[in-house]
Amino acid sequence: xxxxxxxxxxxxxxxxxxxxxxxxxxxxxxxxxxxxxxxxxxxxxxxxxxxxxxxxxxxxxxxxxxxxxxxxxxxxxxxxxxxxxxxxxxxxxxxxxxxxxxxxxxxxxxxxxxxxxxxxxxxxxxxxxxxxxxxxxxxxxxxxxxxxxxxxxxxxxxxxxxxxxxxxxxxxxxxxxxxxxxxxxxxxxxxxxxxxxxxxxxxxxxxxxxxxxxxxxxxxxxxxxxxxxxxxxxxxxxxxxxxxxxxxxxxxxxxxxxxxxxxxxxxxxxxxxxxxxxxxxxxxxxxxxxxx
Amino acid sequence: xxxxxxxxxxxxxxxxxxxxxxxxxxxxxxxxxxxxxxxxxxxxxxxxxxxxxxxxxxxxxxxxxxxxxxxxxxxxxxxxxxxxxxxxxxxxxxxxxxxxxxxxxxxxxxxxxxxxxxxxxxxxxxxxxxxxxxxxxxxxxxxxxxxxxxxxxxxxxxxxxxxxxxxxxxxxxxxxxxxxxxxxxxxxxxxxxxxxxxxxxxxxxxxxxxxxxxxxxxxxxxxxxxxxxxxxxxxxxxxxxxxxxxxxxxxxxxxxxxxxxxxxxxxxxxxxxxxxxxx
Numbered sequence: 001x002x003x004x005x006x007x008x009x010x011x012x013x014x015x016x017x018x019x020x021x022x023x024x025x026x027x028x029x030x031x032x033x034x035x036x037x038x039x040x041x042x043x044x045x046x047x048x049x050x051x052x053x054x055x056x057x058x059x060x061x062x063x064x065x066x067x068x069x070x071x072x073x074x075x076x077x078x079x080x081x082x083x084x085x086x087x088x089x090x091x092x093x094x095x096x097x098x099x100x101x102x103x104x105x106x107x108x109x110x111x112x113x114x115x116x117x118x119x120x121x122x123x124x125x126x127x128x129x130x131x132x133x134x135x136x137x138x139x140x141x142x143x144x145x146x147x148x149x150x151x152x153x154x155x156x157x158x159x160x161x162x163x164x165x166x167x168x169x170x171x172x173x174x175x176x177x178x179x180x181x182x183x184x185x186x187x188x189x190x191x192x193x194x195x196x197x198x199x200x201x202x203x204x205x206x207x208x209x210x211x212x213x214x215x216x217x218x219x220x221x222x223x224x225x226x227x228x229x230x231x232x233x234x235x236x237x238x239x240x241x242x243x244x245x246x247x248x249x250x251x252x253x254x255x256x257x258x259x260x261x262x263x264x265x266x267x268x269x270x271x272x273x274x275x276x277x278x279x280x281x282x283x284x285x286x287x288x289x290x291x292x
Numbered sequence: 293x294x295x296x297x298x299x300x301x302x303x304x305x306x307x308x309x310x311x312x313x314x315x316x317x318x319x320x321x322x323x324x325x326x327x328x329x330x331x332x333x334x335x336x337x338x339x340x341x342x343x344x345x346x347x348x349x350x351x352x353x354x355x356x357x358x359x360x361x362x363x364x365x366x367x368x369x370x371x372x373x374x375x376x377x378x379x380x381x382x383x384x385x386x387x388x389x390x391x392x393x394x395x396x397x398x399x400x401x402x403x404x405x406x407x408x409x410x411x412x413x414x415x416x417x418x419x420x421x422x423x424x425x426x427x428x429x430x431x432x433x434x435x436x437x438x439x440x441x442x443x444x445x446x447x448x449x450x451x452x453x454x455x456x457x458x459x460x461x462x463x464x465x466x467x468x469x470x471x472x473x474x475x476x477x478x479x480x481x482x483x484x485x486x487x488x489x490x491x492x493x494x495x496x497x498x499x500x501x502x503x504x505x506x507x508x509x510x511x512x513x514x515x516x517x518x519x520x521x522x523x524x525x526x527x528x529x530x531x532x533x534x535x536x537x538x539x540x541x542x543x544x545x546x547x548x549x550x551x552x553x554x555x556x557x558x559x560x561x562x563x564x565x566x567x568x569x570x571x
Contacts, residue, residue: 009332011460012303016485037461038301038492040485059372079393092467092500097372097393111372136496137467142435170302170460171331174435194546195307195334202332205432223537224544248540253483253513 001156003164003183004285005034007207009199011170013191014219017252019167020044021263021274022187022281023127028163030156031124033131034145034179035169036117037138044261047122047129055132055147057116057140059096061089067108074100074109092137116140119148121155128155142174149178163285172206180207185288186214187243187281192227197234204238213288214240217277221245241284244277246270293571294454294473296328298497300489302460304479305509305533310457311338312549313477313567316560318423322451327427328469329459330413330440337546341425343418347447349428349440350409351392356383360404367396367405388435413440417448424449438468445469462492470496475571476504477530477563482514487521494525503570505530507563528570531563 006019020041023031033041061074061082068087075083078100082093091114101109116139119132130152132144152164168179180186186207190196200216207214216235221228228245235242249270255262263278265271297310306329314325327335336343354367354376361383368376368383375390376383387410397405413430426448428440437459445456445468458469470476476497480490490506497504506522511532522529533539542552550557 008302010303010334011332012301037463038489040301040488043484043488077394077398093471095391095393097391097395098370099393099395099398102370102395102398134463136462136492136499137464139438139464141461141463171329171437172432173331173430173437173465175463176331177433177435191303193544194337195332195543198334198337199332202432209433223540227544250513256484257515259484 001162001164002185002285003166004185004187005166005168005179005183006187006189007168007176007180007203008170008189009172009203010191010196013189013196015189016040016044016167017256017262018189018217018219018274019165020261022278023165024261024263025275025278026163026165026282027126028161029127030152030159030161030164031127031129032148032152032164032166034148034166034175036132036134036141036144036175037169039131039133041167042131044256044259045124045129046259047124049120049122051121053119054115055117055119055144056113057143058114058138059098059111060091060094060114061096061098061100061109062112063087063089064108067106069106071105073103073105077103095139117144119151121151128159128161130155142178145175145178172202176206180212181210183212185285186212187217188214189217189219190231191220192218192224192231194227197227197231200231204240215243215281215284216240217243218245220248222247243280243284244273246273246277294450294456295475295477295567295571296456296458296470296473297477297479298458298466298470298493299460299479300462300493301480301486304481304486306457306479307334307338308509308543308549309477309479309507310455311335312560313563314423314455315548315550316557316564317453317455318421321453324424324426324448324451324454325457326444326448326454327457328441328444329457330428330430330437330444331459333427333429335457336427338548339420339423339425341418341420343416345417347415348411349413349415349443350411351390351436351439352394352407353387353390353392353410354385354396354405355408356385357404357406360402362402364401366399366401370395370399412436415440415444415447424451437465441465441468462496466496470500470502473502475567476502477507477567478504479507479509480518481510482508482518487518490518490521494527505566505570507531507533509533510535528566530566531559
């Protein structure tokens with residue numbers, strides 16, 4: 001089984017669009033939308049949902065007012081500032097660690113499970129698709145990513161698909177790490193800007209930290225040819241295979257707006273460039289350690 | 293007054309709005325800009341601050357004193373995050389899973405747990421002209437960004453106005469950023485992705501009870517769905533930034549828009565005025 005993750009560091013570079021293009025061109029693929037706090041891939045694929053569930057990923061402390069003597073030990077014990085002055089608990093700040101439960105001398109506190117998000121398993125055309133949405137403000141984005149990745153692995157096994165494509169989230173923290181570990185190849189999507197390059201360096205650090213072979217796509221490349229060239233130079237120095245430069249093209253937005261996949265638009269220069277890049281990507285993932 | 297610039301979807305133009313808003317505010321009043329996107333910080337590329345101080349941010353993780361530990365298992369049972377495991381007669385600590393809550397130390401009957409620092413990242417502070425600046429950088433391979441944001445907010449000196457550039461998404465890092473602010477500027481783009489994630493971001497600001505307004509970036513490239521949604525929700529549209537290759541080019545080179553294209557100064561002055569009305 002090969003798992004391919006799309007990452008970027010910086011947000012809005014085109015991970016989802018390119019992951020969707022990849023999914024359209026690859027047969028025998030299970031698709032995972034791992035950007036659980038800003039999930040968008042379903043807006044391209046409109047999966048037919050077959051199964052859903054609520055994910056209880058964390059706890060929250062609740063207080064029994066009758067047992068509470070207002071001693072305040074819970075408040076001084078909590079390291080997250082979740083117990084405010086009148087000893088009410090701010091669920092947004094509560095990590096569900098239970099330190100307050102341990103500290104309370106009158107057993108007035110306990111932990112209850114908290115619903116953190118919803119996952120789904122569906123079918124997007126020929127592809128099984130798995131995704132989730134984290135409830136706003138929840139802590140456990142990484143754990144929710146791990147849950148849907150397990151479901152995707154199971155699904156891929158029963159369906160006999162030997163590829164899993166994962167649309168990751170921006171950044172380099174908890175959900176990104178959960179999307180990255182245990183994959184066999186990472187596609188880094190960047191844009192030609194100082195910010196794009198800066199964040200590319202950081203996400204490349206993360207995938208190298210976990211020993212995942214990586215390749216690069218420069219999206220909206222013609223918005224700044226000098227920066228695109230600079231990024232290409234960076235990729236050469238880092239032995240990061242370049243899969244392609246995709247031009248900025250408003251037809252991409254037009255396609256997405258009507259729920260179409262831009263790679264299926266033969267009149268779109270970006271769509272054609274994506275198609276070529278995806279062919280290179282498909283070759284590269286056969287032996288991802290080598291240059292494309 | 294503290295204003296956060298947030299978005300839901302990444303890459304909509306939070307940094308563009310935060311940097312230029314802070315720049316116009318700084319020319320009138322004492323202003324601080326805090327880049328709370330510690331995973332992918334970019335504000336410093338634009339404001340080019342002189343960074344004067346750097347502090348390491350750590351979380352407190354348990355260290356087991358093997359001489360005192362009786363392998364009773366109380367700590368591993370109490371840990372809600374699976375960060376401690378009793379294997380044979382030894383307790384293993386998994387730093388990456390630890391939230392630094394200190395519960396294991398509270399339950400240990402033989403005083404075998406002390407806490408040590410596990411570095412998560414750094415905070416850097418400085419100035420760019422009259423603007424006070426602070427940002428953080430999560431170390432590569434570390435998962436936990438929120439403690440850096442909390443520390444960054446606490447230790448960066450706030451002035452009359454503080455602009456906080458939030459990370460994308462709607463998860464805990466965004467909540468940590470929005471905690472205690474007076475208003476939120478939501479930056480979106482007129483695309484189905486932008487609208488979908490704007491809804492999620494609005495859900496967060498409503499839960500927190502914060503006043504909010506919207507900046508539509510790359511206006512004119514899309515349809516009216518975002519605008520219709522804002523009208524339905526009673527969200528004021530504070531500024532529209534059209535798609536313009538010159539804006540994209542200035543952004544690519546990390547140039548502050550109001551300096552690269554001075555005609556934009558008055559638009560951001562207007563934005564600042566609308567933000568002041570909002571809070």
